[in-house]
Amino acid sequence: MSLIPWSPFLDTFENLENTDFLPAIDVYEDHDQVIVEASLAGISPEDVNISVKDDIFNLEGTRRETSEIDEKNYYRKEVRTGSFHRSVILPASVQADKAEANFDNGLLKVVLPKEAHAKSKNIEIKIKK
Numbered sequence: 001m002s003l004i005p006w007s008p009f010l011d012t013f014e015n016l017e018n019t020d021f022l023p024a025i026d027v028y029e030d031h032d033q034v035i036v037e038a039s040l041a042g043i044s045p046e047d048v049n050i051s052v053k054d055d056i057f058n059l060e061g062t063r064r065e066t067s068e069i070d071e072k073n074y075y076r077k078e079v080r081t082g083s084f085h086r087s088v089i090l091p092a093s094v095q096a097d098k099a100e101a102n103f104d105n106g107l108l109k110v111v112l113p114k115e116a117h118a119k120s121k122n123i124e125i126k127i128k129k
Contacts, residue, residue: 041106
């Protein structure tokens with residue numbers, strides 16, 4: 001059995017055949033938190049669901065058709081509509097119940113505090129002679 005190494009390029013095509021639209025997602029971290037940003041222009045916050053389970057961030061929702069123009073009258077149609085679902089493995093364990101989300105100008109920003117890890121303690125071990 002051969003394993004295919006992870007590639008960010010291949011993540012671009014994740015679930016491509018199952019969705020009409022895939023929002024771009026950025027994930028980064030600092031010392032205390034993991035931040036997820038998603039580009040959701042043209043999507044209402046009421047049409048978006050966010051969840052975290054087992055340190056996997058899930059984003060799903062729907063971009064609804066806003067134009068009443070008949071499909072046949074389009075010269076070019078690049079703005080995709082329909083449902084989407086993205087799942088991203090987070091780089092650290094988080095406290096999902098303390099997450100804060102902000103939606104501004106089509107950008108969703110979710111701040112997830114990292115799990116508090118037990119402080120390391122120096123323990124002296126005696127060596128028997």
